[in-house]
Amino acid sequence: MPEEKAEIGIGLIGSGFMGRCHANAFASVGGLFDLPARPVKAVLSDASERAAQDAAAALGFARGTANWRDLIADDAVDIVAITAPNIRHEPMALTAIAAGKTVYCEKPLSTTVASARTMTEAAEAAGVVTSVGFNFLRNPMVTLAREIIASGEIGEITGFRGRHAENYTADPDAPHSFRTDPQGGGALADIGSHIISMAMYMLGPLAEVSADCRTLYAERPVAAGASERRPVLVDDMTHALIRFESGVAGSLEANWAATGRTMDLSFEITGSKGAIAFSQESMNELRLCSGSGARAGFKRIEAGPSHPPYDRFCPAPGHHLGFNELKVIEVAQLIEAHVNGGACWPDFRAAYEFQRVVEAMQHSCSERRWITL
């Protein structure tokens, strides 16, 4: 008879886009990965009792509550997953840390660098496991890119060119949302943080930045179709020059008014002996150029079982992974770290570092000069 696995209780705060995505990941991960413990959907908290109980039933949690402090305090909860609005991340995380729970927080870690630092230092002092939902980093093709760089296969790295472009505020009449609130932070904080995290995952810490943040439309409707307009206080588009600590130079762009683009999270990394290129628009492939001469050229490497953990999802190549499965990988790594105590990068410390870069870019734009990190 098979050994009974230990259970890990999940407490999920929030049931919006990311909340549902977390719930699905916890539901799937056990059947896909050979984990040291089995996640159990214990408690879900939401804005009201009714919403919490409906969501708990729909998403398969044992119970719902309107009180997130109650969720954190529940002995059945081992991992606290935070998908609440950014402004509430800090109190929730600090409470969970104080309770000694593992904390799994959606990105961005917080709304200010100071807050992110407080959270990071608290977590490190308490020694709890943390993880932040930069799910695009979990893509096997992104992992492969990093391995290719680290192996020296494309030689000495000479340049980076990155972008995260979406189109959801391209329309001048697109209304305000939580994303266009100063707390949301603007295009740079919201989606630029993804390409920043990617850059740092690939090539290490940044040393200096010079950025140009731009608000395209001074005002937007307060809601869809509303005639009342409110000023926009965040950037719609940021272009930045960057220098890594290694000396590598490059550029990146965050843009949420990029008509024609729904998820161009992309990069090209150039080395003395090769280059790699990736875009989330074709998330199951990596383009690699190695060697030189008359037949050099980018080739398309497709995701397959040789690129772990693709093999956990499918034993054959050519069967694409989807976005939601990146979240399953994230959750699998979190459970491993929770049980075995290892790191679960990007943790709070890493997310805090990404946020420092965002803030340095905003600072650079205000002062119109290079900022050293």
Next chain:
Amino acid sequence: MPEEKAEIGIGLIGSGFMGRCHANAFASVGGLFDLPARPVKAVLSDASERAAQDAAAALGFARGTANWRDLIADDAVDIVAITAPNIRHEPMALTAIAAGKTVYCEKPLSTTVASARTMTEAAEAAGVVTSVGFNFLRNPMVTLAREIIASGEIGEITGFRGRHAENYTADPDAPHSFRTDPQGGGALADIGSHIISMAMYMLGPLAEVSADCRTLYAERPVAAGASERRPVLVDDMTHALIRFESGVAGSLEANWAATGRTMDLSFEITGSKGAIAFSQESMNELRLCSGSGARAGFKRIEAGPSHPPYDRFCPAPGHHLGFNELKVIEVAQLIEAHVNGGACWPDFRAAYEFQRVVEAMQHSCSERRWITL
């Protein structure tokens, strides 16, 4: 307090590639779709008691058994999902039909047309719901393609060009597997059936076929690295001319020795006013050319929440669906049909029709002539 949903018990036969895929789909579907009932993983059967119990534990089924008849007979089982070897589909399905259960069978429906007909007629006589796992048809982009054709947007259809190409026997020393067994049926039956199903989903029944089936290597090793070789009795590659009942002409190819291709399930459908093109290699996009003139050209339509049921998985565009999620869609449609009694295409009847085409092509090749269906 939310209404308690009825439960539907799932009995899964087999825990290989497709068995795991089914299990994962049943685990996920409830949190993603607003279903009329909640699937419960009741019984899993496998080749031995030990294997069945291990798999049941790993995949979250209430119990395991080595006896599939016992699984079918279990009152806790409402839907019997068959992922066993093709040769066993018939007895399993007939037993499940006799028990009045809904039957969800992996493709191909059976190893011969005669057997597929027997299964189809039994299911129709008993009035049970059936579904066959041609999962690629569930892709929202494929559904969109069909809608575009049906709407007349690309005019009168004039041509079809399709292909399913993979590379897993490209190496002459690739060993035999169940796929190269006559029961597996060869490239045409194994993967050609996907592009045949796609062609018929898009453009309706076929009227005539002329095919050229080819076995590339007369013998293959009996196992990886073995010196002993056994004859190959199935095709590695089939090219076919087709005519639809509508009069549309076209061609298709099945090829599992297509070096460089892991999943080129692709088609281009041409009409008098436009054209559409799709490949599973970019499964989250459909290319559409509409209109004519100096600016006509194929455009890339990305999967998004306007293409249901993408919206069940993600509220924003650009977040790709993966292969496994096609199976979740399949399972959602199955549960809907199970509860509400509607059709769940492709059912046994449709799968039998696909198989008739496969057999007609094999027949055409043997006789070197066109075969009327």
Next chain:
Amino acid sequence: MPEEKAEIGIGLIGSGFMGRCHANAFASVGGLFDLPARPVKAVLSDASERAAQDAAAALGFARGTANWRDLIADDAVDIVAITAPNIRHEPMALTAIAAGKTVYCEKPLSTTVASARTMTEAAEAAGVVTSVGFNFLRNPMVTLAREIIASGEIGEITGFRGRHAENYTADPDAPHSFRTDPQGGGALADIGSHIISMAMYMLGPLAEVSADCRTLYAERPVAAGASERRPVLVDDMTHALIRFESGVAGSLEANWAATGRTMDLSFEITGSKGAIAFSQESMNELRLCSGSGARAGFKRIEAGPSHPPYDRFCPAPGHHLGFNELKVIEVAQLIEAHVNGGACWPDFRAAYEFQRVVEAMQHSCSERRWITL
């Protein structure tokens, strides 16, 4: 002082699309290639004296004439370039052959196989140099493809998949033109001959064909906007199964009603160790997959100076060649053969073989059976 090069007199019959293209090629080739002689634009003939003199002036020929026999007889003419309507190729070519001139004829060689054979035998009996304008074969990327196959780099060849698709009769109201005349021969003869020539250039002679030729619209307007309609007696679209003498199987399509395609002259050739893919839509690149394993994939090889005779046009890679330059290459090879007496493939004999395949396919369709060549 540089040695004075011998001059070769060019006589050009016709000044339409291809006539202009020839004239431009003869004007350019001397400055680009290091030829054994210098082409001189001697005589141009056209339908009327006026047209001939205007065209001669515009295209830089020494004189114009309405009499092509006079052009051929002119001592100043060494090479007779025929771009007149297909039906007139035979008398022109036979006259030129009788005069011992080198003959450069546009494709197709003639309107019937019998006529093409007559022309071929006359040329061979007279020992004159011949060349037929299958210009797409002159592309350095196509030459590279052939070299890769010949070198064994992609192993034993197992399959061919080809197509020539354009869209110029996609509109049911597109009027008749010389192309839709029985003399034009239909889509198969007009553009299918290009993919047939490509297939044979790559993989050698064909042994057997089975084809399905289809006329999409029974009638077309006699002219643009005309209400009078005339029956269409040629195919708009042909799909064919092919077997090469080597045993390789494959398929090809000719389609001039392919909405969305203006020049999809494309092929994918699969071998046991690799594959190559090409489309005229990206005529300056060849995609090559070599090797297998987790990182196999098609790579993009760009045309460059390592792929002769690209180097004659540009010393740096990435500077694309255009269609007209394929004609310049054709003309350079013709002048080499004219002076040094070597072959200039595809010559009349090769073009006659292509035409035999076209006719065999038409025959196959009429009789609904395989035809052995």
Next chain:
Amino acid sequence: MPEEKAEIGIGLIGSGFMGRCHANAFASVGGLFDLPARPVKAVLSDASERAAQDAAAALGFARGTANWRDLIADDAVDIVAITAPNIRHEPMALTAIAAGKTVYCEKPLSTTVASARTMTEAAEAAGVVTSVGFNFLRNPMVTLAREIIASGEIGEITGFRGRHAENYTADPDAPHSFRTDPQGGGALADIGSHIISMAMYMLGPLAEVSADCRTLYAERPVAAGASERRPVLVDDMTHALIRFESGVAGSLEANWAATGRTMDLSFEITGSKGAIAFSQESMNELRLCSGSGARAGFKRIEAGPSHPPYDRFCPAPGHHLGFNELKVIEVAQLIEAHVNGGACWPDFRAAYEFQRVVEAMQHSCSERRWITL
């Protein structure tokens, strides 16, 4: 009898890469364009008498000379085409201007902004026609892009993202050439000027720049294979932030060490209602996204006769133009301007403006701040 056209005498200085390219363009242009006059290849000058006479013979010029002053002074020369090393552009152009000749100069106009201004002011004072060889701007697809922007079809422009990346110094052991000389100016001056010219052609004058120029390798071999190394004093790679006078923000990159890229001269321009994307890697297509909603997406517009002057080269779409034909277009526009007196953009003034931007970027990097133009 057709009217005899006036002749325009061409004097070509230099017979390297660009010299040959000019010669070919002058040889072809008459048969392709309906010009107001006929170019005649009059005089070619090169470094020595022998070289000049050989090149004159090979390229079809009436005579050769080692003395460029003699070429300019020759009454048979109406247009002076300068393809000599950059450092010699100024004296040659000033001499030609003084002689009242039309001047056609390869890019960059000169090695310093001061020199470029001198040349520009001299030309304007003398009222001679000038043209500078930024040939990529002559592409019909680029013209189409500009028209689409100007028409308002993609709405208010919000962002620019551009790049010119090649790979010719990617190898750390690639030797010095004239390009790596301070007179060559580095990657920014040499190839960055192309993407700068493209940006300004599309969106007008630049207002401010902030750039990061980087030399990747401190020293390079003095010649191929040489052990002696000399310092590299120019940039290999520049990333820049830009602001147009219109307020549009963006970024651009110049990089000649971009492994895997031979000619990625590319841009994406985003508007409130659409976007366009282009790369020289697919120089015969423009990608256009217009509109929004579930079916928005980039479509591929292929070059064709509706995009003048493509029609001068070919009456049918899908027959690609090549790089050399961009030069033919440039020369056709030059001859039009020479005869009819109109502007021939980009003229010396425009090229001087591009150069001001290059210098401002270099200045910005040295001072690590934004520079206002």
